[in-house]
Every structure is written in C-alpha cells, then in structure tokens.
Amino acid sequence: MTRVLVAGAGYAGVMAANRLAAAGQPDVHVTVVNPRPEFVERVRLHEHAAGGPDAKRPLSDLLRRGVRLRVGKVNAIAERSVGLEDGGSLEFDYLLYAVGSTAARGPAGSGNAWGIGDLDDAESLRRRLRLLPPGARVVVVGGGLTGIESAAEIAYRYPSLSVELVSRSVAAWLPESSRASIERRLANAGVRLRTGLRVTEVHTDGVETDAGKLASDCTVWAGSFDVPDLALRSGLPVTADGRLRTDDTLVCPGHERIVGAGDAVAPPGQAGDHLRMSCQAAMPMGAHGADTVLALIRGERPAPVSIGMAGQGISLGRRDGFIQATHRDDSPRGFTLSGRAAAVVKERVCRFTITAMRFPRAYRWLPRGTSAVHARAAIR
Template identity: 45%
Template sequence: MVENTRVVVVGGGYAGVMAANRLTQRDDVTVTLINPRPAFVHRIRLHQVVGGSQDAVVDFQEVLAEGVRLVVDTAARIDAAGRTVALAAGGSVGYDYLIYAVGSGSAHPRVPGAAEFAYPTATLEEAERLRAVLVAAPATAAVTVAGAGTLGIEIAAELAEAGRAVTLVCGEVLGPYLHPRVRRSVARRLARLGVTVLEGPDAKVTAVMLDAVQLGGGRELPSRVTIWTAGFGVPDLAARSGLSTDALGRLLTDETLTSVDDVRIVAAGDSAAPSDLPLRMSCQAAGPLGAHAADTVLSQIAGEHPAPIDVGFFGLCVSLGRRAATVQLASRDDTANGFSLRGRLAVKIKESSYQGLIRHLADEAREPGSYAWKLRDGRRRDLVQTTRGEAPATAERSSTAGRSSTAGRAATAGRAATAGRAAAER
C-alpha cells in the first residue's frame, strides 16, 4: 500500500492558504496548515481596523479547503534533517514536503523610544491594540504616523477622515513607490482631509517619547498617539532553523521557490527570496507565489522538474479614506509609471480587491488548481542572469531525495537593494 505524501504549510496568510488549497488536487497528498490563529486575517483591511470602519477576520471555513487539517499553533523550529516542525505548545508535525509561508510583520524599530511608545500595525493584534488606544484618546489628541508607505498613507487618511488631527512623517518622501505625478495627487487628497504631511531630509523620526516625537534637526512634535508603519520584517523561523536567508531574513530559494538548502522545502509569499531577488511584499504577489509553491511541490511529487516563477504586477491600490482611492499603474516588472486611476472607479477597484482576494481563495478551495494569474513578467529571467553576472548555474544540493537544482543565489548588491525596496512598500 502506497502511503500518502505529507505536506505541511507553515503560515495561513494569502500565500499559505492558496498553497494549501491547491495541494488538495491530489488524493494521495495530505495537507496540514500550521497557523497561530484560528481564523484567517484579511490583512489589507488592517488600516480599517485601526480606523474602526471594518473587521479583518474571516472564518477559515470560508477560504480553506475541507481536506486541509488546521493546526492552531506557532512553528518554533524546522528540523530539515528529520523533516519535522516543532510546535511552540509542544509536540511536532512530520512532513515529506514543507511550504514556508510565514509572511511578514512589523520591523523592529531601531529608533530610540519607538519600541516603548509607538504602536506598530502590521498584525491583527497590533491593529486591535492601536484601535483601543485611539478610542480611549480624546478626539482632539495629536496623532503622528511614522512612515509613508501604503499602510502609513491609508491609516493617516482613515483617521483624518474620522476627524483626527494627523501628522504623517514621511522620512524623505511620501509614498516612495509612487510616481511623482501620482504622489502629488495623493498629497492633495491628504491635504483636503486635513493631514499634515512632512517630507524632506529632516522629516524622519529620530526619537519617540510618551507624548511627543523628535524629528531630524532637533524639532519636537507633540504626539499623544504615535503609530509606527516604517518598514516590514519577517519571522526569524528560517534563520533559527539553520536555513539560508537573505539580509531581511527571507528564505533563500531558486527560481522555482525551492530552498537553496533542501529540495523538500519550498517558500511562498513575503517570506520568500527567490534568487535573492524577492518580489515586492504584497497581496498581489502572495496569491501567485502560493499557487506556484504548491505547483512546485506537486511537480516534485510527480517526478517532474518544477517551472520557474513568472509573476507580474499591475501597480498599487491606495485607499485615501472611505470615499477616495488612487490606483498607481505600473509595468509588469513593478516599475511605477505616471498613470493612475482616481475617483469612483479607483474606489470600486480598491473595494473589489478586498472581495477578490477572498473569492480567489474560496474558489481554489472548492476547485483546487483553478486559480490562474494573468499578469506575468517575462523579463525576470534576464534580470536574474544580469544580477548574477553570468548564466544560471546548476548546483548539487544534499537532500534525502538526492536531486539537483538551480542554486539561485544572487550578488550581495542585489540582495541589499531589493531587501530595502520590499520592506518599504506593501
């Protein structure tokens, strides 16, 4: 009798749930999803949780295939040699293949006082804690948002629309991803909402105090509630487990999303660094990367060579309060251009993105293998080769399967550049 192949997915975000659902195509594969929460977090609604206009919790029954076993716990360590995942509550889960989809969270702030007095917002628990603080604070209390990437802009707009006095400290420039023309449009909308936007070389928070923030140049700004949205980090599970990571801590993989250390481990989503050239941390990339990770595992089970990733972008949706939004358009390689959509159309697109992400997961749960992504970037292979400075090399890697595949390591310069860019924008 042939035993089922055991696949464990670590992380139940957009990428992890997509991967888990897709793996159920085969009846001889058992899928276990390890996630620290009993419910799915619709992460791109967290700014609305902070503003009190929406919830971000979805029942796993709505998005997860019936055949997937859910283990509510935190993965403490991956034992690649023993093919087990140790759980924080005790015990372990064995696997034949593992998909590493632990996602991302708030980066640890290095600014003095930020860890003690500022409120991060990258997780559900952080957003709910901040919401409670805002509810308790007077309506006239000064609010400072540090960091002007997408999350910072969306939180500032949400709170200003609700009547809060908000200052957005950009750290050089508003919306680093945005094209200058689109950036000016976003700035005008924020101004209409009453948000004070601080840009320039001195628009950086250098210290956070209980009731104020200090900016570059020594300026002090009163702040009853300081919100920290400056950058994203990833869990250190891979590093703690002895696996190779990039400078930010993402799992290093080849172009098929297979770990450079072990062909039995495949990565997806924000925590993946294919060829040390990770895609922008975003829900846009999470779905395709989750599906591709599952396809890589299924190919390996079938004895076939996995395909390289080919994921393109359309741009970036930014909500500017409940009644306005901007859709920054981009080339498929994720380079922003001077075109954008605004007005009611942009609001509809932004709202449809909330619903669309959940629908994609639910559809894949009902019909595994049906999800397909239309946007592709055929130039990535050239980028990888150019970054290496040579043609892709094939390296032997030790594993119990005894297979060889592309090593997928890129130059250190490419690592530093892409790590900074990915952490700056969602």
C-alpha cells in the same frame, strides 16, 4: 500518503493549501499550522485599526474541505519535521514555508508607539483611538503605503482628531505627478503632511525628529516590514534580511523538500527581484508553490515561477484612492486612476483576494514577461 505541511495561513499559505487540496489527489494530506484559527486580512488592518469592519475571519470558512488546521507556531524546522512553540511536533514530506512578515522595529522608544503590521497591533490601536477626545493629536510615522493608508483612514473615520503624517517623503518611489496627487488627496482628507523629517525617538507624549519635537497623543509606527527569523534560526539559507532563499521554482536550495512562498521568501534574479512584499505577489507565489510541491510529488521537475506585477492600489479613506499602474517589473507606467473610481477598484481587489483563495484552481495571474522598461533597455 504524502504529508504536506503549510507553515503560515496568510495569503500565500491559504492559497497554497487550497490549491493542493483542490488538485484531486486523495493521497496528498495537507495540514496548515498557524498561530490563530483565523485568517487575517492584513490589507485591511488600517481599516480595522480605525474602527472599520473586523479584518479577521475563521480559517474554517476559508480552507477547503480536507485541509487540516493545527493552531500553533512553528519554532524550529528540521529535515522532515517541525517543532512547535507549544511543545508539539509535526512530520512532513514537503514543507511550504509561508510565514509572512511583521512590522519592522522602529527607533528608540518605539514601544511607546502603536503598530499596524499585525492583528494584535491593529486591535490595540483600535482601542486607543476610541479613547481619544476630540482634538487629540495622532502622529502617523512613515510615508510608505501603510503610513499613507493608515493616516487617511484614521482621518476619515475620526474627523474630530488632528492627524499628521510624518516622514522624509510620501510615496517616494512614485513619479512626481503621482506623489503630488497623493499629497493633495491626503490634505483634502484632513491629514497634515510633515515631510522632510526623520523620527529619531518616540516618547509617550510625542516624537523626536531631526528638526525638533512634535507632540502626539497617539503615535502610529508605520515603518517597513521585517520577516520572522524562523528560517535563519533553523539553519536554512536566508538573505541578509532573513528571507528564505529559493531557486526559481521556489524550492529552497539544498533542501528539496522545502518550498517557499510570500513575504518571507526571496526567489532569485528575474524570478523574484521585482516582487515587493505584497499580497499581490504572495498569492501567485502560494499558487505556484503548490504546483511545485505537486510536481515534486510526481517526480517531475517543477516549472520556474513567473509573476508580473500590475499596479499599486492605495486607499485614501473610503471615498478616495489612487492607483498607479505598473509594468510587470513593478516600475510605474504612465496610467493612473484616482478619486472614487480608484477607491472602488481597490475595494474590489481586496474582495477578489478572498474569492481567489476559495477558487484556487481557477486562479490565474500575470506572468513576468518582458516589461516595456526591460525591452527598451535591451534594445539600447
């Protein structure tokens, strides 16, 4: 019997556990450890916070038969076992590290803001928004994907509120024409843009920026993502931002029984440099991580991971959206889609993530390949 322990039941962990269980090897026992008995659709947390459908579903409906679930939180990783926060421990032959990410800490006083990065934060924001009277001011801080989607969703579900998006810039990584389109669509959705500002402190009644104070009845902090410090605390090799280091097969160097997948993991060079924290990258990493574990069990050398990115889908409320097609290295291509068609595509992609986890052996993804950008650079 080989015991595989999957730490974290997000997009990477569920995909990995289901793919292992579907491999038809009765002597491979898969256990998932997760702090709650539900799967959280993090890509829908802005909808959840704004009062949309519940973003959680029972893991028992999603994990394949044969996969055991242990509700708990891993707080230390040793050579062949993990310690849990509740005092328990679990032994493993192989560990799949897939503990994902959380919202990064904000500036001083950010405890006065509501978050959006995990379910508890989104629940508490959902309760707060319901209590706000018409005309109340909601300030969303952060011009990245989470900030854009959250501001648009709140404006869509609460047209009586005054929603402002405060940031240095909006979608700064996209081409100028794409940024202009997103800004126009946010304005049409009723979001007031306040760009060129850096928030330095959050108060209970507003935010301090480098250009003065802005009043707010509810500040939403939508900054970048951070990862749990579990790998660091356990003495495993990590990058400067705390992600578990792996080789190009997703095995942790010097720890051949630990394989990583998802936001909490950093594969090297060409294998991982282009992989942004996203379920778009986490799911194929989870699937490849499962294949790596199976290869190790068979005593074979695992294959290098190869994942190509396809695009960035941004929901702007329920009736509008923006899709930026990308090269496989995640750099923008010329093609974009916007409006209702983009909203429909984005919704289908969100639904597909669940279907893909249910049918893990059929799941396929784009390989890294050679993007047009790299090919041109190589020719020059």
